[in-house]
Amino acid sequence: xxxxxxRRSYMAxxxxxxxxxxxxxAAQNFATLIVTRVIAGxxxxxxxxxxxGIVSDVWRPGRAKSFGTSLYIFALxxxxxxxxxxxxxxxxxxTWRWIFIAQIIFYSALIPVLFFLLPEVRPDVILAHYSETAxxxxxxxDIKAHKKNIDLKEIMKETLVRPTRxxxxxxxxxxxxxxxxxxxxxxxxxxxxxxxxYSRLHNWTYFGTxxxxxxxxxxxxxxxxxxxxxxxxYFRSANNNSENPGxxxxxxxLYLSIPxxxxxxxxxxxxxxxxxxxxxxxxxxxxxxxxxxxxxxxxTAAVTTYVVDAxxxxxxxxxxxxxxxxxxxxxxxxxxxxxxxxxxxFQWASSLLGFVALALSCIPLVLLRYGRSxxxxxxxxxxxGYGEEYEGISL
Numbered sequence: 001x002x003x004x005x006x007r008r009s010y011m012a013x014x015x016x017x018x019x020x021x022x023x024x025x026a027a028q029n030f031a032t033l034i035v036t037r038v039i040a041g042x043x044x045x046x047x048x049x050x051x052x053g054i055v056s057d058v059w060r061p062g063r064a065k066s067f068g069t070s071l072y073i074f075a076l077x078x079x080x081x082x083x084x085x086x087x088x089x090x091x092x093x094x095t096w097r098w099i100f101i102a103q104i105i106f107y108s109a110l111i112p113v114l115f116f117l118l119p120e121v122r123p124d125v126i127l128a129h130y131s132e133t134a135x136x137x138x139x140x141x142d143i144k145a146h147k148k149n150i151d152l153k154e155i156m157k158e159t160l161v162r163p164t165r166x167x168x169x170x171x172x173x174x175x176x177x178x179x180x181x182x183x184x185x186x187x188x189x190x191x192x193x194x195x196x197x198y199s200r201l202h203n204w205t206y207f208g209t210x211x212x213x214x215x216x217x218x219x220x221x222x223x224x225x226x227x228x229x230x231x232x233x234y235f236r237s238a239n240n241n242s243e244n245p246g247x248x249x250x251x252x253x254l255y256l257s258i259p260x261x262x263x264x265x266x267x268x269x270x271x272x273x274x275x276x277x278x279x280x281x282x283x284x285x286x287x288x289x290x291x292x293x294x295x296x297x298x299x300t301a302a303v304t305t306y307v308v309d310a311x312x313x314x315x316x317x318x319x320x321x322x323x324x325x326x327x328x329x330x331x332x333x334x335x336x337x338x339x340x341x342x343x344x345x346f347q348w349a350s351s352l353l354g355f356v357a358l359a360l361s362c363i364p365l366v367l368l369r370y371g372r373s374x375x376x377x378x379x380x381x382x383x384x385g386y387g388e389e390y391e392g393i394s395l
Contacts (some may be wrong), residue, residue: 006057007120010050014114017043018107024105025100045327048076048338051317052304057121063231066305070227073301081216081293084194088210158367162314167321170378172310172367179320179360180303183265185329186353190216192337197285197346199225201278213352215286217294219268223260226294227301230256243372250310251371255395257302264295266357273350295357314380340346 020040027033053383055072059065090098120126129141166173194212198204230253238245262383268291275285304319311318341349373379 004090006050006054007118008085010047010116010118012053012327013043013046013050014110017047018104018111021100021104023106025097025104026211041327041331049056049316049320049323053306054121055308062236064310066234067228069305069308070224070301071299074224075301075305077183077187077220077293077297078217080184081190081220084191084210084213092207095178108348157277159320162317163320163324166314166318167324168323168382170380172307172374172378172381173318173321175363175366176303176307177325179363180300180322181325181329182356182360183300185328185333186292187216187296187336188267188330189337189353190292192334193341193350194289196338196341197276198282201276201346202282205283212282212286212289216293216296217370218381219290219295220297222290223264223294223297223301226256226260226298228284230298250306250375251368253306253309254302254367256362257298258361258368260295260298261357261361263297264291264293264352266295266361268292268295269350269354269357273347273354276346276350306367310375310381314383318380 017040019287020036020043023032023036024040025269027036051072055065061066086102087099088097090102095275167177168174190213195206195209198209198212199206234248234252234257237249238247241247241249243249268358271288271291275288303322307318308315340352343349344352
């Protein structure tokens with residue numbers, strides 16, 4: 001997307017997404033559902049990646065960009081968590097086909113909105129457009145644009161090789177990708193594990209277990225409000241930045257994520273694990289789910305804002321590399337949920353997730369300690385941060 005812009009790509013993939021939801025609503029066999037959902041899921045993953053790039057392009061580094069990124073993360077996670085709520089309501093009153101019909105109606109209604117209100121936001125693409133326009137203008141206009149004629153080989157390099165290279169060679173992309181992938185995967189696992197815990201221990205219906213997901217959303221909403229305080233900490237760090245005086249310290253993006261990950265994500269998972277008993281009121285593990293939602297939001301927001309700021313014009317490629325891990329976890333973790341909770345039991349299955357969260361929660365501590373040297377060694381961060389000084393680096 002760094003070279004071709006987002007408007008046309010977004011619109012094309014968005015329409016393909018809708019087209020592959022249609023056969024899901026009319027599916028007469030399981031194979032049709034599987035194939036069409038795989039393709040629709042791939043489109044959704046690409047759209048999520050493009051959206052994160054749009055956030056990076058629309059807002060310059062500052063408070064507006066920070067809050068815009070937080071809103072995007074909240075919409076992403078809350079959408080994952082609220083899906084079972086609306087799904088259970090729909091199935092309770094109609095049939096499962098209306099889950100897909102409702103999506104078709106809603107997404108289709110947004111097509112004209114996107115067509116008229118979504119402009120091109122990639123700076124290089126906009127500049128190239130004005131450069132072409134200036135050539136036909138009789139007035140003297142001095143516009144310099146780096147426009148390249150890119151063949152298919154170059155396209156593959158930009159869209160596949162660069163994200164893969166960043167995932168394999170950039171420690172920040174890999175570690176943060178694992179961290180955010182675990183958060184996304186946990187959100188998807190909850191769509192299965194919550195049903196098991198509340199239906200078997202508290203004899204709740206599928207409709208009721210879907211409503212429990214709102215506890216996760218409440219935690220994520222609290223995380224959104226907490227992000228306002230995190231932004232204050234981030235911009236206040238400019239007063240203590242000896243590397244670039246007057247500029248916020250990039251690692252200050254991670255301050256809130258440390259207690260949120262240890263107490264919210266890890267602590268919430270252990271809390272949920274050992275309150276999953278039939279003789280414990282349902283409200284207690286629901287509170288634990290709120291802790292997890294808070295931790296998931298703060299961790300994912302920290303990952304995204306740090307990567308978007310640190311990699312700047314390469315943010316979309318960095319996020320694409322992390323998105324591979326996120327989509328992998330989102331696709332396969334839910335498949336293992338039922339067998340894992342059945343084999344290990346409700347307590348130890350959730351505890352296993354808690355131990356994984358414990359290990360991943362150490363990642364921001366490493367960045368706080370060694371972040372400056374890591375940024376200095378990364379060619380992508382150097383070029384993104386210092387522009388033409390490193391223009392000769394082949395990325």
